[in-house]
Every structure is written in structure tokens, then in C-alpha cells.
Amino acid sequence: MLSVVPTPITVRVPAKVNLHLSVGDARPDGYHELVTVFQALSLTDDVTVLASDEPGLEVKGEGADSVPTGPENLAWKAVRLLAEHSGRDPEDPGLRISINKGIPVAGGMAGGSADAAATLQAVNQLWRLELGRDELGDLAGKLGSDVPFSLQGGTALGTGRGERLVPVLARHTFHWVIALDKEGLSTPGVYGELDRLRAENGNGRIGEVEPLLEALASGDPRQLALLLGNDLQSAAVSLRPGLRRTLRAGVQAGALAGIVSGSGPTCAFLCTDADEAVRVAAELSGAGVCRTVRVAHGPVPGAKVVSEEPADRPTPPQVHA
Numbered sequence: 001m002l003s004v005v006p007t008p009i010t011v012r013v014p015a016k017v018n019l020h021l022s023v024g025d026a027r028p029d030g031y032h033e034l035v036t037v038f039q040a041l042s043l044t045d046d047v048t049v050l051a052s053d054e055p056g057l058e059v060k061g062e063g064a065d066s067v068p069t070g071p072e073n074l075a076w077k078a079v080r081l082l083a084e085h086s087g088r089d090p091e092d093p094g095l096r097i098s099i100n101k102g103i104p105v106a107g108g109m110a111g112g113s114a115d116a117a118a119t120l121q122a123v124n125q126l127w128r129l130e131l132g133r134d135e136l137g138d139l140a141g142k143l144g145s146d147v148p149f150s151l152q153g154g155t156a157l158g159t160g161r162g163e164r165l166v167p168v169l170a171r172h173t174f175h176w177v178i179a180l181d182k183e184g185l186s187t188p189g190v191y192g193e194l195d196r197l198r199a200e201n202g203n204g205r206i207g208e209v210e211p212l213l214e215a216l217a218s219g220d221p222r223q224l225a226l227l228l229g230n231d232l233q234s235a236a237v238s239l240r241p242g243l244r245r246t247l248r249a250g251v252q253a254g255a256l257a258g259i260v261s262g263s264g265p266t267c268a269f270l271c272t273d274a275d276e277a278v279r280v281a282a283e284l285s286g287a288g289v290c291r292t293v294r295v296a297h298g299p300v301p302g303a304k305v306v307s308e309e310p311a312d313r314p315t316p317p318q319v320h321a
């Protein structure tokens with residue numbers, strides 16, 4: 001018998017791409033100081049949370065087989081953190097979680113962070129914790145550097161580890177083609193490779209962020225394309241040399257520019273408009289340089305409740321024929 005009324009809540013949460021990712025030196029705590037511009041894209045995961053006496057977590061969809069279902073899943077870490085924060089027993093949260101993945105796993109698009117953010121949002125509602133944006137944002141930062149952005153969405157400037165956010169004006173919907181690779185890359189592995197390359201070859205870094213912020217405000221994809229930059233790209237390409245071919249193929253197919261998304265190996269190609277993105281995606285998928293392609297647009301909102309049981313809603317009036 002259930003001890004609480006089951007009230008499933010589904011939260012939809014977006015992937016991200018870093019339009020600008022400037023990586024500083026490693027800090028004493030092992031993290032790198034960043035200046036980054038995130039944009040939330042229309043590739044999404046759905047996370048459904050349900051109060052249950054039979055706790056568990058299931059993962060379906062894109063790359064589900066490689067996602068852990070135990071305590072190392074970031075969704076469970078989010079539950080644990082909220083339980084501790086609200087004086088519940090973290091060993092017995094009484095929840096079932098179902099994750100439907102549309103975000104590539106270990107692809108540099110913050111899929112795990114997205115699930116953590118969605119779980120924070122869903123459980124906040126399910127347990128009626130009424131934590132506000134700032135409080136949820138602080139908890140999100142404890143779960144991972146990208147988690148606060150997954151909550152917030154839109155377009156934002158991130159500093160610190162990437163967890164300190166300021167919204168950025170983006171006066172346009174931008175259209176992207178996303179090329180997914182066969183296997184993921186480890187985020188710490190890619191940061192480590194960047195440190196190694198820099199120790200060997202010196203400190204090549206992308207420029208300042210301001211011109212990119214101006215391009216976003218202007219809404220001109222051609223201007224934005226010239227300013228996309230990612231310090232982690234050389235490290236991702238060093239670990240996965242085939243990405244060079246993928247990046248070239250996207251531009252040959254007609255994209256304005258291509259970039260490795262975060263720590264990779266997913267590549268994101270900016271296109272002039274939605275029709276052009278569909279055309280580039282079709283051509284790129286025939287080029288044999290990646291596992292599969294997707295079309296996406298951004299910015300889109302952050303983690304958002306898309307359905308819940310109408311527990312508190314009045315019964316709708318009956319309509320008789």
C-alpha cells in the first residue's frame with residue numbers, strides 16, 4: 001500500500017551548447033575558472049517523478065544503456081540533496097524516477113546536469129518544498145557546474161566554475177544542426193587533456209566574450225558564427241581526431257560555422273535559418289562522419305513542469321450531450 005498519494009510530475013529540460021567557452025587555469029580545487037556563454041537547445045530530456053513505496057529509477061531513450069541507474073545517477077544525487085535539505089530520510093525518499101533521454105549521453109550537452117535540474121524542480125513541487133529560484137540554484141551548483149544553467153535555460157553568461165549565471169539578451173531564435181558521435185568523452189578527461197596540451201604548447205586561448213554578446217543582441221547568425229569559440233575544442237579533437245572531419249563536413253554542407261559542444265564529442269553547427277538547418281542536417285547525415293544528426297533551435301526555457309496529476313485542480317464540469 002502506498003503511504004502517500006502518487007502524484008507524478010514530469011519536467012522537461014533542455015540540452016546546452018557553449019557558444020563561448022574560455023577556460024582559465026586549474027584552481028586548487030581542481031576546477032577551471034570559466035567565462036562561458038550557454039544557450040539552451042530544443043533537444044530535451046523528460047524526467048517524471050512519482051511518490052512510491054517501491055523506489056527505483058529507469059532510463060529510456062537516447063543512450064539509455066550507458067546511464068547508471070544507481071546512486072551515481074545525478075537525478076538520485078538531486079533527490080538525496082533535497083531530502084537532506086528538507087529533513088527527510090535520504091536513504092528512503094519514497095520516489096520512483098523515470099528519465100526519457102533525448103540529450104546525448106556524455107556528449108558535452110549537459111544531459112546528466114539536465115536530469116539533476118529537472119529532478120530538483122519536480123521534487124520541489126512533489127514535496128511542496130516551495131524553494132525559490134535562488135535557493136534551488138544554490139542547490140543545483142552543489143550537484144555540478146552546469147546544473148544551475150539547466151534550471152535557468154535561455155542564454156546566459158557563466159563564470160566561476162560555470163555555476164554563476166547572468167542572463168544574456170539573445171534577440172533571435174538560432175538554428176542548429178547537432179552531430180552525435182558514436183561514443184561519449186569524459187569531461188574531466190577533456191579538461192585534463194587541455195592542461196596537458198597547454199603545458200606542452202603554451203596557452204592558446206579564445207578572445208574576449210564581449211563581441212559575442214553583441215552578436216547575440218543583434219540577432220544576426222552570420223555575425224554570431226564568426227565569434228563562436230571553445231577552448232576545449234583542441235583537447236576534444238586531440239582525444240577524438242575524427243571530429244576534425246565532422247567539423248569540416250558540417251561547414252561543407254552549408255553551415256555558417258561548427259563547434260565542439262562543451263567537452264564534446266557532439267558538434268553543433270549554426271545555420272542561417274530553420275530550412276537551411278534541415279538541408280544541412282540531411283547532407284551531413286549522408287556524409288558518414290557521425291552516428292546521427294538532429295536539428296535544434298535555441299534559446300529555449302530551462303527545466304519546466306509539463307504535466308502533473310490534477311490533484312489540486314477542481315473537477316471539471318460534466319458535459320452532458
Ligand SMILES: C[C@@](CO)(OP(=O)(O)O)[C@H](O)COP(=O)(O)OP(=O)(O)OC[C@H]1O[C@@H](n2ccc(N)nc2=O)[C@H](O)[C@@H]1O
Pocket residue numbers: 018021030031032033034036107108109110111113143144145146147160161162187188191261262263264
Ligand atoms: C565542459 C562543460 C562546459 O559547460 O560541460 P560538458 O561538456 O561537460 O557538458 C562544463 O564545464 C562541465 O560541467 P559539469 O559536467 O557540470 O562538471 P562538474 O560535474 O562540475 O565537474 C566534473 C569535472 O569536470 C572538470 N571541471 C568542470 C568544470 C570546471 N569549471 N572545471 C573543471 O575542471 C573537473 O575535473 C570536474 O571534476
Ligand SMILES: Nc1ncnc2c1ncn2[C@@H]1O[C@H](COP(=O)(O)OP(=O)(O)O)[C@@H](O)[C@H]1O
Pocket residue numbers: 066067068072073074075099104105106107108109110111112113115116184185187262263264
Ligand atoms: N541522468 C544522467 N544522464 C546521463 N548521464 C548521467 C546521468 N547521471 C549520471 N550520468 C553520468 O554522467 C556522465 C556524463 O554524462 P552527461 O552529463 O550526459 O555528459 P556531459 O558531461 O558530457 O555533458 C555519463 O557518462 C554518465 O555515466
